[in-house]
Amino acid sequence: MTYTSFNFLLFVLATAVIYFILPWKKFRWVVLLIASGVFYCLASYKYAVFILFTALSTMLIGLWLESVNKNGKLKLRQHKADWDREAKKKFKNDLKVKKRWIMALCLILNFGILAFLKYYNFFAGSLNDILGSFRVDFSAPTLKLFLPLGISFYTFQSMGYIVDVYREKVEAQRNPFKFLLFVSFFPQIIQGPISNYSQLASQLFEGHSFEFTRFKHGCQLILWGFFKKLVIADRAVIAINAVTATPEGYNGYGGTTLTFTILLYSLQLYADFSGGIDISRGVAQIFGIDMIDNFKRPYFSKTINEYWRRWHISLGAWMKDYIFNPLAISGPFLNASKKMRGTRFGKTKAGAHIAKVLPTAFASLIVFLLVGVWHGASYKYVAFGLWNGVIIMLSTLMQPLFDGVVDKLHINRKNPFFCFFQMFRTFIVVLVGYVFDVAPTFEHGMMTIGRFFTDQNFERGIDEINTLGLSFKDYILLGICTVTLLVISIIQERHSDTTMREMLDKKPFILRFVLYFICVMAVIIFGIYGSGYAAADFVYMQF
């Protein structure tokens, strides 16, 4: 049962009816839990044990952490008078270390499962390659491993919770069923967003009443998500799949076709992922739950840093809270910065800047390496992460130089042409990163970049593009949809304080009626669904 199936809509409708007619408001979350369980089991019942393990282990360790913390504080209070300052400091340190070990246990257990299932074969293959090059007679076996549905998303969400409990940002959940709901809430299990506990949990457990406006806005968001996924993403993916079907086939395409494919991928990925998130958010909104928005017109970003604040916002926020910040203020990073400041170079203007931003720059590099690996177990994803990380690191380190050039050239930073140039430049950088997403392997990615510059042939490109499974009319339709997306994005960008749905609410009924009607009919007529087409999974489902 995928989010774009008719069965899913019926499932949501039935769940909503039961949820809102249940007379005991404080037990309405149970309906969501049962629905989430049914949804998960229908999609992947064989692997339900993994999500149950993560939920149970995280909840129990959370309780343990909290009790250690409370007992420690109690003990500290009890010995307030009889312990001297040193003893108190030692006790606090011991307590911190103990808490860290408990948290680490949870992280190792759960990230261990994720790492094993997702990366074991990658590491085994890499190890075999290395040992083979040294002619060592050893071969790590490769295993037939399957990824449980949503494992990356629910693991990250649960581990965020355990860190928050460790940091005493949230109280540990005592009800295993409520915690299971937080981990498995069905609208977000397939591809996020990765919510944090303080933002989502209270909304899940609160018994919401039916609100027509929420229901309407939820339905609008679902409809828009269907449009993006079925009309745009699943149409574009036909051509992309034709190019990437086999590594041998991929090799045969010229630079023009590969350039076109990467451009098409930028459209498909955005429409697919943001469409899926819109459906998730729309469904949650019907139940009165606001999930965070995962996108904020990312292709309008003027820097790659900004792009990552606008693209997959929940993953970026998770990485920032739980990886970047701890790394940037960690002892080794701060020490390195301090050491550099003490050198002769560190005393120059440029050196001072570099010393200052060094922890941030290195933390960014590591975070993006992790983001890359999070996308998949392959060198091409490592390259994807490194590309983004290196660009961000360099832009951070060289910021004063860029600022100087702009000042020297007397460029007005608010000039629309300059803004457009920045957006275009950032988009190109993003596209280069996408090359590694699309290409079957890292080597193919490098080859693609080479062909961008050496193998542009418009006529051959047109001939090849005509064989990718889409008709001329399909391309025209994709063009119209791109323009529609662009116009809507510009409107959203100009009115970022409100949503399109709130803006629509103020328009006359007839106009709204016509717009909704066009959108529904567009999905029915132009959507890619039914037996004539192979239904495409959401791209981020695999991550």
Added chain:
Amino acid sequence: MKKKLYITRAIKIICFALAVVISTYLLQAYVLKRNDNNTLRMDGFFVEDKESLDVVYIGASDVYAGYSAGLAYDEYGLTSYPFATQASPPQVVLPQIKDVIKHQNPKMIVVEINSFMYKDNDLPAEASHRMFVDNIPRDDIWADYIKENFPEEDQIEYWLPIIKYHGSWSDYPWKLKFLLTDLALRQRGYSSFRGFKTVANEFHPGGKLYNDTLAETDDKLPLGYTSERCLRETLDYLKENNIKNVIFTRFPHIVNNKAYSRFKRCNTAQQIIEESGFDFINLERYGKQIGIDVNKDFYNWDHLNIYGAEKLTRYFCDKLTKEYGVTPNELTESQKAEWAESVKTYKMIYYYSAEMIKRRSDLGKNDNSGTTVSEDDTSVKTIEKYARKTHPELFADEATEAAKAE
């Protein structure tokens, strides 16, 4: 106040839902559907006046290419119709018979047995089922057919064909030629082609042919399992329901090595049919009597061209009227006018096809391609334009009517 708000909202939602449902239904019924010459032929059958046909032919493309209802009416006064679809599978025959009885109850049903010639490994694909099932009324015959022949998980696409055909938007505007003709046909209430379709070509087959020796050959090969099951079910149904006005036949083909094994299976089918007490006329054996010339009367290996169709129609109508005593129905004036229109159309098709065949022949083209003539908007305009120029006598009644009006 709140009550008023709720009512307003409910009305708005209902209006929106209705607009979507009605639009989807209209799209599904007329635009985003299978629209081809099979659709026109099937729709043409169902708009015929009830019980107005003397003879209905059932089968596949051999039937609608090899038999002209317009000519049959012109020369024998018989009203007939080829209720046939392209590559019709064996499962289709029984529901076709049921539909014919339900909507027409003619004096004679002629079943061309091409549908039973398929082996189990070459049964027609889903598209061939669709050509029939998408174009018949949604009644119990239709529902039974869906239930019996398709997996449960796929049946939703038959109940809601827009799931299958929504992507056909990209066939427009090319497909308009079928849509416009179909709308006109439904509005007019009859098909002027009466299901006929041909390709203007004179095919010259090469290699070893068996046509001259078929009259003496009784060799047999077993039928495919599905084909035999469907044939026996059809015969059982006819016997159980005491339906006797059915004859089975096999239309002529060019018989090469490959087609010869089909001919042998046809002999097996003949035995099964005759054992059940029904007549079987194997026209492949009567090539000489019909006057079929394999080098002139086919447009490809399996289909008679306009000349072959002319010969076969006359031969079969002779047989029906003389041997089986089928006599024409009494028609109303409007029915007569409609059939006169079909005669005129047939003549236009004939003249145009003959000219096209001549032109191709002059150019030395004798492969199995050629100009398709069917009841679509483009073909109709083309043949009419040609006929107006070369055979103005066909339009004499128009001139008379115009003069009267003046």
